[in-house]
Amino acid sequence: MIKAVRAGLEELADPRKAPQMQAYMKSAMPFLGVPKPRRAALLKSLPRVDDPDEWLDAVRTLWREATYREERYVALALSGDRRFQSAGLLPWFDEMIVTGAWWDYVDEIASKLVGPLLRSAPGVVRPHVLRWSADADRWRRRTSIICQLGAKGATDVELLAACVDANVDDPDFFLRKGIGWALREYAKTDPGWVRAFVEARPGLSPLSRREALKHL
Structure with missing residues (x-):
């Protein structure tokens, strides 16, 4: 599978797009220039791996040995294989969060990998x-x-309230934007709770407050 991923990405590479993608993402790691739709098609063509240990080893290798950012995108997508999801993967997800250290990786890991695990194994x-x-x-x-x-x-x-409260005073843009985003999304389910939460926290940053109340 590792060979198939690397060969497939090389075949799909577009050197004209690569610098633009790298500049947009402010990435130190170079791009091959393979957009998401083409990566999705490649994922469907990969050989099937049924052994969980072999699967995890391949995913880790693709991530850890990546020389192009698309290799990590593919590793991240493969990490969400529903056949193998369990709380035992949390250390691996944590490694991707810390070593990826940028929003394009982290937002996907948080919402598509950590979130479902939280709901399936909250304890x-x-x-x-x-x-x-x-x-x-x-x-x-x-x-x-x-x-x-x-x-x-x-x-x-x-849990949402506790995580927001732990970061409500932090000036970091990504944390303030994340707070607003999380509250804005939950407002679609319980707008009253979000409005009361925001009103009870005068220390919430203007960015977080504006995002949270955007559609209320």
């Missing part, structure tokens, strides 16, 4: 998310805030 995952909310690493903290995007009625509002 194991919830304490980790709560610890991340006060971690020194801002990407763990952003993950804690936005991991429940799309959860709707299944949102753990106590």
Whole structure:
């Protein structure tokens, strides 16, 4: 599978697009110039791996040995294989958060990987998310805030409130934007709760407040 990913990406590479993609993402790692639709098609063509250990080893290798950003995008997508999801993957997701350290990786990991695990195994995952909310690493903290995007009625509002409150005074743009985003999304489910939450926190940044109340 590793060989198929690398060969497929090389075949799809567009050197004209690569510099533009790298500049937009402000990435130190270069791009091959393979847009998301083509990566999605490549994913469907990859050989099937049924052994969980072989699968995880391949995913980790693609991520850790990546020389182009698209290799990590593919590794991230493969990490969401529903056949293998369990709370035991949380350390791997955490590694991607910390070593990826940018919003394009972290937002996907938070909402598509950590969030579903939180809902399926809250007893194991919830304490980790709560610890991340006060971690020194801002990407763990952003993950804690936005991991429940799309959860709707299944949102753990106590956890959401705790993760927001742990970061409400932080001046970091990605944390403030993440707070507003998480609250704005939950407002689609319970606008009254979000309005009351925002009103009870005068220290919430203007950016977070504006985003949270955007559609109310």
